[in-house]
Amino acid sequence: MEVQRHRGPDDQGIVAFRYDGTVKEAETADKLYGEGNFDGGFGFNRLSIKDLSIEGHQPMLSGNKKVILVFNGEIYNDVELRKELINKGYNFRSTTDTEVILKMYEEYGFEQMIGRLNGMFAIVIMDLRTNFLYMARDRFGIKPLYYSDIDGKIYFASELKSLIQFKGFKRELDFDAFNARIIFSRPSDKVLLKNVNMLAPGWALIVSPDGNVRRWQFWNIDHYERQNKYKNIDDAIEALDCILADAVERQLVSDVKVGCQVSGGIDSTLVSYYANKADVPNLNAGVSIVDNTQAGRIEEHYIDIVSNTLNLEEHKFRMDEEFFINNYERASWCNDAPIYKPFFLSFYLLAKQAKNYVTVLMSGEGSDETAGGYGRFAAGVFQPFMSKFNLRSGSLKSYDSYAEYEVMSDSTILGFTAKDYDNTAELIENEIDRFNEFKGSNFTKHLKYETMYRLPESCLRQDKMTMASSIENRVPLLDNDVVDFIMELPESMLLHFKEGSPLEMGDNPFEWIDGKYIYKELLARKFGHDFVYRKKGIMVFDEKTLLACTGFKTLFYNKIFPSMKRRNVIDYDHIEKLYRNLAGLNKNEFNLMWRVIGLETWCQQFID
Structure with a gap:
């Protein structure tokens, strides 16, 4: 919890529980020592936004202490939902949206509750009446929620750096995700560590008492x-x-x-x-x-x-x-x-x-x-015509399908992957399949693909x-x-x-x-x-100057490049050559160099 204390510096709480219904609350984990073994526990760092009082403390428990909730985000229709619940006889001790979620769950259950929320959220609920665990992430993935199965136990956190602190967690690089980061740069659903998942936007995870895990899509853009x-x-x-x-x-x-x-x-x-x-x-x-x-x-x-x-x-x-x-x-x-x-x-x-x-x-x-604000949406209008006649205009060329055009249109880099593991064709085909799963015209599919x-x-x-x-x-x-x-x-x-x-x-x-x-x-x-309708300027700073300065050059040659060589998972000599010729790099060469530098920095922090 301390590793991500920046997410909530105002308050901190822990609730440990047993499946027999026993619940123990504490401010910090050390205060649970001597209390015996527990079956699970929730921890929370609070950034106070609504109702700054202690009544907004998390983890939040139901009145009978049988339902435990942690919630990161904001619910924007909480006023209407609160009125609805008050009319049903519910009383509130706080003005937080957290308490609204808790009572919505008590009234309607998880599946109905989650579908009623308008907001950004990562929510986890433990119901000790049934011993079911529920997790959900908002429609568009505004709030993060990572989870992992370690020795048959489910661990979750808002940040990846917290998961790697758990005893027994093995920090192993996922080479599918590694290559995807080089090729696409932003593969939002691929986590670079093996055995770690990011709960997908609009999806929930339900764990039954016997350990069965069910994934459920509660919202579908289609x-x-x-x-x-x-x-x-x-x-x-x-x-x-x-x-x-x-x-x-x-x-x-x-x-x-x-x-x-x-x-x-x-x-x-x-x-x-x-x-x-x-x-x-x-x-x-x-x-x-x-x-x-x-x-x-x-x-x-x-x-x-x-x-x-x-x-x-x-x-x-x-x-x-x-x-x-x-x-x-x-x-x-x-x-x-x-x-x-x-x-x-x-x-x-x-x-x-x-x-x-x-x-x-x-x-x-x-x-x-x-x-459809990006230029690739406008360019996509001409894509079928260009493909039919095998035309090219600047970076836009003929593709076998609109789906292939979309997958390849956002600074995609080919021809460079981890050593002895080139899954480029599989990764691209997977993205094309995702695109084609959506309903609608090419433009509407494009919107849905970009959004999700x-x-x-x-x-x-x-x-x-x-x-x-x-x-x-x-x-x-x-x-x-x-x-x-x-x-x-x-x-x-x-x-x-x-x-x-x-x-x-x-x-x-x-x-x-x-x-x-x-x-x-x-x-x-x-x-x-x-x-x-002015011609919009794009503030990208002078990135080459940033990377060519003495400070970054020292970081590259003293720390990044030597570690890249020791790790030996990519052609590090090629990256060093690119950095040496920084001023003359074209866009693709610069992007490749930077993506690999970024990956190496991340590996030093999360793998080493």
Whole structure:
């Protein structure tokens, strides 16, 4: 528990239990010594957000101490559920959503309860009346939940680093996951340690008294169907305006200070706009990462426009070489996985500095995946045509299927895997099969695939980087009602051909289409057309300069490369050659080098 104390520095608790119904509560594990053997136990570190009193203490027990609950996250429809339970005769001793979950379970049982929740959550329940154990993770994997079977016992934790502390745990590298990290970089459901699983988004795990484990999907993104509820885009925008306003307002509920991540982009600006509109007293800050590149300076201008328009107390932070060197290894440890890109340390910096002002942050994750915001969605429109005529345009080429295009379109790297273990074809085929399992058009399948298999990694990054500084990150664009609305819209309201002739729009056909169109049109009504439809700059910092600085060069040659050689699982000479020629690397070469460096750093922390 101490290893992940950063997730909950405000309170700590342990409950040990026996299957005969015996329960023992303690503040720390050492206080259970001398109490005899127990069949199991829950531990919890609390970050107090709602009801800061001791009544929100976890693990939380039912009145008869037969049901034990631990819960990480937030439930946003807890007010309505609480009223429903009060009308049924339930009494509450706290104003926490944790107690609402507990009483919902008592009233409706696990399966009905879990389907009623709108929020981000990892939930584990032990019911000593039946000796069943229940675990569940929210629809989109916003909150993490790892679990492992060690000598016939189930262990679970919010962070991987906690699981490896358990006695008897063997730290063995999973080479399927290792190769997937090199090829795809972000395989969200593959854990790099053998015998460790990440509970999938929208899934539950139920363990019976005889040890039988049942996995149950309580929510399936494939249940959505495109509908024509709205006469035109104007009517749909009006509806989305109300839905987003409600979603953001209910996610602002907090007894601590709240701020917004402000990037000047579509998503964070929408979230910041509705947060400001809600006019809650505890919203007081906008926090941003900026950089000194030309694109960064342009985007900083738009960050200032948002902060000034919404009257947010603005705090801007810059990542420099010193911060990168001093915090790279720590950020990798906090992330529980290799750092996806060097500039992602900016999220670690953001949270570290934001903690001086807030305990909760609102961010804009989710719309790119659910509404087609990435350029690969627009490019995908042309993919069948290009495949038919075997055409190529830049990085886009002909593929055997749309599924193959999607699987290969996000910085996929081929031709480099662990020594003597090349399962590239199997990994790619597995992802293609996943894509094809979804229902709908190619575009809708693409959205579902990105949402279920790529979005969770982005959510984990936000969770780990913010919780490292004891900050809770919330994502209103993944509110149940928001995603329900977006996933049932006609595709033309998400992916939209721009008006005008090709001569007016330029010679790149992939720029003739706007993704997440309805979000852009909604924001254009708040901040103007020019703000929304400008050419967006991407702040990626000068990553090559970061890695070429003296501090990182020393780290590479004194620690990373020697360990890479001793481990001898990849062609380390090739990686050293790439690093030596850093300035001249193309995008794929740089990505390969960085992914292997990140994997080696992770191995030093979690394997060695």
